[in-house]
Amino acid sequence: VEWNGLFHDQGPLFDNHVEPTSAQAVTLTFRTFKGDITSATIKYYDSADSAFHTVAMSWSSNDATGTFDYWKGTIPASASEKYYRFKITDGTATAWYNAAGISSSEPSSGDFFIIPGFTTPAWMKNGVMYQIFPDRFYNGSTANDVTNGQYTYSGCATEKHAWGSSVFANVSGCNTAVFFGGDLAGIDQKLGYIKNTVGANILYLNPIFLSPSNHKYDTEDYMTVDPAFGSNSTLQTLSADIHSTSNGPKGYLVLDGVFNHTGDTHKWFDRYNWWTSITGAYESQSSPTYGYYTFQSWPNTYSGFFGYSSMPKLDYGASGSAVRNAIYGSASSVVQTYLKSPYSIDGWRLDAAEYIDAGGNGGKDATNHQIMAEMRSAVKSVNANADILGEFWGNAGPWTTNGTEWDGAMNYDGFTQPVSEWITGQDYGGGSASIPASQFDSWLHGTRANYPTNVQQVMSNFLSSHDITRFGNRAGGDIWKTYLALIFQMTYVGTPTIYYGDEYGMQGGADPDNRRTFDWTVGTSTNSAVALTGKLTAIRNAYPALRTGSFMSLLTDDTNKLYVYGRFDATNRIAVALNNDSTSHTVNVPVWQLSMTNGSTVTDLLSGTHYTVQNGVVSVSVNGHYGAILAQ
Numbered sequence: 058v059e060w061n062g063l064f065h066d067q068g069p070l071f072d073n074h075v076e077p078t079s080a081q082a083v084t085l086t087f088r089t090f091k092g093d094i095t096s097a098t099i100k101y102y103d104s105a106d107s108a109f110h111t112v113a114m115s116w117s118s119n120d121a122t123g124t125f126d127y128w129k130g131t132i133p134a135s136a137s138e139k140y141y142r143f144k145i146t147d148g149t150a151t152a153w154y155n156a157a158g159i160s161s162s163e164p165s166s167g168d169f170f171i172i173p174g175f176t177t178p179a180w181m182k183n184g185v186m187y188q189i190f191p192d193r194f195y196n197g198s199t200a201n202d203v204t205n206g207q208y209t210y211s212g213c214a215t216e217k218h219a220w221g222s223s224v225f226a227n228v229s230g231c232n233t234a235v236f237f238g239g240d241l242a243g244i245d246q247k248l249g250y251i252k253n254t255v256g257a258n259i260l261y262l263n264p265i266f267l268s269p270s271n272h273k274y275d276t277e278d279y280m281t282v283d284p285a286f287g288s289n290s291t292l293q294t295l296s297a298d299i300h301s302t303s304n305g306p307k308g309y310l311v312l313d314g315v316f317n318h319t320g321d322t323h324k325w326f327d328r329y330n331w332w333t334s335i336t337g338a339y340e341s342q343s344s345p346t347y348g349y350y351t352f353q354s355w356p357n358t359y360s361g362f363f364g365y366s367s368m369p370k371l372d373y374g375a376s377g378s379a380v381r382n383a384i385y386g387s388a389s390s391v392v393q394t395y396l397k398s399p400y401s402i403d404g405w406r407l408d409a410a411e412y413i414d415a416g417g418n419g420g421k422d423a424t425n426h427q428i429m430a431e432m433r434s435a436v437k438s439v440n441a442n443a444d445i446l447g448e449f450w451g452n453a454g455p456w457t458t459n460g461t462e463w464d465g466a467m468n469y470d471g472f473t474q475p476v477s478e479w480i481t482g483q484d485y486g487g488g489s490a491s492i493p494a495s496q497f498d499s500w501l502h503g504t505r506a507n508y509p510t511n512v513q514q515v516m517s518n519f520l521s522s523h524d525i526t527r528f529g530n531r532a533g534g535d536i537w538k539t540y541l542a543l544i545f546q547m548t549y550v551g552t553p554t555i556y557y558g559d560e561y562g563m564q565g566g567a568d569p570d571n572r573r574t575f576d577w578t579v580g581t582s583t584n585s586a587v588a589l590t591g592k593l594t595a596i597r598n599a600y601p602a603l604r605t606g607s608f609m610s611l612l613t614d615d616t617n618k619l620y621v622y623g624r625f626d627a628t629n630r631i632a633v634a635l636n637n638d639s640t641s642h643t644v645n646v647p648v649w650q651l652s653m654t655n656g657s658t659v660t661d662l663l664s665g666t667h668y669t670v671q672n673g674v675v676s677v678s679v680n681g682h683y684g685a686i687l688a689q
C-alpha cells in the first residue's frame with residue numbers, strides 16, 4: 058500500500074454529513090493511488106452495543122487527473138456515537154488509517170468521530186474573533202474613568218494612569234488596581250476598525266461585570282456591568298451595534314463567564330461588608346448564601362481559585378441547587394439573562410471551567426461534566442446557535458467528544474504552543490523551545506485528532522492571550538514572524554482569534570505586561586501587519602475551503618524550514634506554502650496531491666501572481682518568514 062496516496066478526513070469531499078442527525082447515514086470516501094489496493098473496509102465502534110462493526114467499501118470513481126481512486130462506504134444511521142478507522146489491503150500488505158495517522162498495525166486510539174445530533178455554531182466556524190481586555194483597548198468616555206484612590210481593595214488604592222504609560226503595577230505592587238480608562242463605549246466606537254480594517258466579526262470580551270479589579274475575574278455582581286466600563290444599557294447598545302450590519306458585517310458577542318469562583322466582595326460572600334444591607338457567607342453562617350461556598354473553617358479558610366482568598370470558589374452542590382439555578386439553571390440566571398434580549402450575547406467563554414464542581418474539590422470529574430452538560434442544555438434552550446467556549450490548556454477532549462458539553466476550547470495545546478515553538482523558538486511562556494517543521498506538522502495532526510471535526514472548526518486559535526506572553530515578544534520584535542504566524546492562523550482549521558494588538562505585533566511579557574494599552578497610532582490600516590491581517594481575513598472570508606474544507610499536509614522540509622498544506626472543498630483547492638527561514642526559498646508545491654491538472658493556473662492570493670502547474674508541481678519563491686496562498 059502506498060501510504061502517500063491515502064487520504065480521508067471529514068471535509069465535504071470525503072464525508073457527506075460532518076454533523077449527521079440520528080436519521081442520516083454517513084457515507085465516507087477514502088482516497089488511494091489508482092489501482093493500488095484490492096479492498097478497503099470501514100471498521101467502526103458503536104457505543105450502542107459496545108462492539109466493532111465493519112463495512113466493505115466499494116470503488117466509486119477516479120479523480121480528474123486519473124491519479125487516484127475513490128472508495129465509498131456507508132455507516133448506517135442511528136442515534137449512537139461511533140468511532141471509525143479504515144483498513145486498506147493491496148493483497149499483500151495492510152495499512153490502517155484514522156484521524157491520528159497511518160500505521161501498519163491496528164491503532165487503538167485516534168479514530169474519527171460520528172456524534173449524531175451534535176452541532177457547533179456555524180458563525181463560529183465561519184468567523185474571525187477579536188479578543189479585548191476592556192480597560193486597555195479604547196477610552197470612549199472619560200466620565201466613567203476610575204480615579205486615583207477612588208476605592209481601596211485588598212490594600213490596594215486605585216490608580217489611574219495615562220494611556221500608553223508603561224506602569225502596570227502601582228507602588229504597593231497591586232497590579233490589579235491600575236486602570237487606564239478603556240470601556241464599552243470605546244469598543245463600540247472602534248467597531249469599524251475591528252470589522253472593516255481587521256476584518257473580525259466576533260468580539261470576545263474579558264470580564265465586564267462589577268468588580269474592584271481591572272481584570273474583573275473577581276466578580277462582585279454578575280447582574281451589573283462595571284461602571285468604569287459603562288452600564289447595562291451600554292452593553293445593550295454595544296451588542297446591538299455588533300449585530301448591526303450598518304457598520305460592517307453582522308457581528309457576534311462572546312462574554313467571559315467566570316463561574317468557578319466569585320470575588321470575595323461578591324454580595325453572596327461580602328467579605329468587607331460592601332453590601333451593607335446583605336449578609337454574605339463570610340459574615341454569618343446563617344447567611345442565605347452560606348452554602349454557596351466551601352469553608353474548611355469559617356470564616357477565614359475556604360476553597361478558592363488557585364488558593365486565592367480574593368476568589369472564593371462556588372460550591373455547585375447537587376442538580377437543582379441554588380448555585381446551579383443562579384448561574385445557569387433558571388430563566389433569571391446569569392447565563393440565560395445575557396443570552397436573551399435585550400443583551401442577546403452569542404456565547405460564553407467559560408473561565409477555569411475544568412475546576413467547577415461541588416464541595417470545593419478540583420473538578421475534572423463526573424460532577425464537573427454533569428454541570429457542563431446542564432450548562433449546555435440551559436444555553437442551547439435559550440439560543441440553539443449560542444457558542445460554549447471552554448478554557449482548558451491541554452487536550453479538551455473530555456469536554457468536547459460526547460457532544461453534550463462545550464462546542465470548542467481555547468487552543469493553547471493545538472495551536473498557540475506549536476506555532477510559538479516553530480516560529481519563535483520559544484514556548485508561550487517565553488521559555489526556550491524549538492521544533493522543526495516535521496514536528497510542527499505531527500503536533501498539529503495529533504491535536505486535531507483529539508477533537509470531532511466540527512469542534513476543530515470552532516477551536517479558538519490565538520497567538521497570544523491575556524494569560525501568556527505576547528507573540529510579538531517571543532518573536533523578538535521581528536514583525537516578519539508575526540506576518541508568518543498570521544498567514545498560518547488565517548489558513549488553518551479553527552476560529553482565528555486575534556488578541557487585541559496582535560494584528561500589529563504588540564509587545565508585552567507575562568501578566569500584567571501582556572495587557573498594555575492599544576496604540577492607536579500603530580493600529581491603523583497603514584500599518585503593514587494590520588493591512589496584512591485585513592487582507593488575510595478577507596481571503597479567509599472569501600474561501601469556505603479555508604474554514605470548513607479538508608486539511609492535507611503536503612510537505613515538510615526541516616532543513617529549509619518549510620511547511621506546505623492544502624485546504625480544499627468541492628469549489629476550491631488551495632495550497633499554502635510557509636517559509637519559516639529568514640531567507641527566501643523556492644518551494645516546489647506538490648499540487649498533484651490536490652488533483653490540480655498540469656497546465657492549470659493557480660493564483661497567489663497574497664501577491665496576485667499567477668503560476669502554471671507543471672509536472673504536478675507549482676514552483677514558487679517565498680520570502681523569508683512569509684507565505685504563499687495558492688488558490689484555484
Ligand code: ARE
Pocket residue numbers: 272274275315362365408409410448450451523524568569
Ligand atoms: C494575577 C497575577 C498573579 C498574581 C495574582 C494575585 O497573574 O501572578 O499572583 O494576580 O495578585 C485572573 C487575572 C490574573 C490574576 C488571577 C488571580 O486575570 O491577572 O493573577 O486572576 O487573581 C491556570 C488556570 C486558568 C487561569 C490561568 C491564569 O487553569 O483557568 O491559570 N486562567 C483564567 C483567566 C485568567 C484569570 C483566571 C482564570 C481566574 O484566563 O485571566 O486570572 O479567574 C498551565 C496549566 C493551566 C494554567 C496555566 C497558567 O498550562 O495547564 O491550567 O492555567 O499553566 O498557570
Ligand code: CA
Pocket residue numbers: 196197198199200201202238239240285
Ligand atoms: Ca473610560
